[in-house]
Amino acid sequence: MNNYPEVVAKIANDYLDRVKAQLRLVPVREQAEFLAEIESHLYEAYQQMAGEDDVARILAVLRNFGEPAEVVFERLPHTMARSGKKRNVPLYIVGGIFIALFGIPLGFGGLGVLVGILAALAGLLVAFCTTAGSVILVGALCVLLGLVQALFPALFDSLVAHGVIQMGGPVGDFLDHFTHFEQGLMFILFGSVWLACGWGMLRLGRYLFRGLRFLAMLLFDRTRRFARGVRGKLRPENRDVPRVNHVAAV
Amino acid sequence: MVEYSEEGKDRRITQLRKGILELAIMGVLYNERHYGYSLVRVLCERGSIALKEGTIYPILARLDRDGLVGSQWVESAQGPPRKYYSLTASGRQLFDELSPEFDALVSLVRLKREAPEQAHEGKKLVIRKA
Numbered sequence: 001m002n003n004y005p006e007v008v009a010k011i012a013n014d015y016l017d018r019v020k021a022q023l024r025l026v027p028v029r030e031q032a033e034f035l036a037e038i039e040s041h042l043y044e045a046y047q048q049m050a051g052e053d054d055v056a057r058i059l060a061v062l063r064n065f066g067e068p069a070e071v072v073f074e075r076l077p078h079t080m081a082r083s084g085k086k087r088n089v090p091l092y093i094v095g096g097i098f099i100a101l102f103g104i105p106l107g108f109g110g111l112g113v114l115v116g117i118l119a120a121l122a123g124l125l126v127a128f129c130t131t132a133g134s135v136i137l138v139g140a141l142c143v144l145l146g147l148v149q150a151l152f153p154a155l156f157d158s159l160v161a162h163g164v165i166q167m168g169g170p171v172g173d174f175l176d177h178f179t180h181f182e183q184g185l186m187f188i189l190f191g192s193v194w195l196a197c198g199w200g201m202l203r204l205g206r207y208l209f210r211g212l213r214f215l216a217m218l219l220f221d222r223t224r225r226f227a228r229g230v231r232g233k234l235r236p237e238n239r240d241v242p243r244v245n246h247v248a249a250v
Numbered sequence: 251m252v253e254y255s256e257e258g259k260d261r262r263i264t265q266l267r268k269g270i271l272e273l274a275i276m277g278v279l280y281n282e283r284h285y286g287y288s289l290v291r292v293l294c295e296r297g298s299i300a301l302k303e304g305t306i307y308p309i310l311a312r313l314d315r316d317g318l319v320g321s322q323w324v325e326s327a328q329g330p331p332r333k334y335y336s337l338t339a340s341g342r343q344l345f346d347e348l349s350p351e352f353d354a355l356v357s358l359v360r361l362k363r364e365a366p367e368q369a370h371e372g373k374k375l376v377i378r379k380a
Contacts, residue, residue: 040330071304
């Protein structure tokens, strides 16, 4: 039973309420026992405190006892008081939920974008090479036709008669003004231009291939560094590796 | 020369006391049982230190939880009931094991204080990097 004066009881109860507020995460039973123990201490200290002024005495007792936050700070980790490592457990849970809800889908999305970019770059390279190959094939065929027309005009006419070579319209009318040999030379010249274009495309394609390979390696390297960084953060023992490998007193 | 602020010094003193206070409490409870207020009085009178009295209760709760002290509520004719603490067998055993460790640390600190300054002259701390 406490025999505090009313004003002292009010101050003491106010203090206990503040302690209780700090202990709101503590199980009720432990909370009550902790508060009862503090109440007992405050009462006895108040009785032992010398002085005329009751308020000054209880304030001195509370000053000696410490602030409520100090009283519970970092000393009740099993109760998840607002300090220590376990304080962060709810944050870890919330963080895990956020990662599960957003991080993983975004991670898959990012992976999808990365794969898409790489596939697009590969497609671009294949398309370019195919185009260059087509140009070279057209040029080679034109050169071959030119040689046939210049050296074997009867064979060329036979191919036209059988429909293997179809050449009519304005182009045919234009070519009728020239001899077979001249037509062959024109075909060879035209085919050579196409061959030159195809060869040029292949030359350019080599630089394009190197550029795309550089981009792919860059993306791969960045991804690997990111994964390594994440792995390092997940393993705290890998961090803070001392750079100094030898210390000696000379 | 590095100068520490008063606040920094107080913080270090507080940290130092927190580490030792648990052992000191176990030492007081080794031979006799105490309740919180009487324990504080003993610590302050024997140790001559200014102690925030409330700091011992979380320590006592932790020791209680770890089974190093036992507690018992006892009615008091002078006011609210008191919670008495006493060291358990495992608490005694742990105290017996920790005491030599603490003594070794104290002897190290005293050795530094008593060692002549000349002994350190001419020595440098060299750090070689890889």
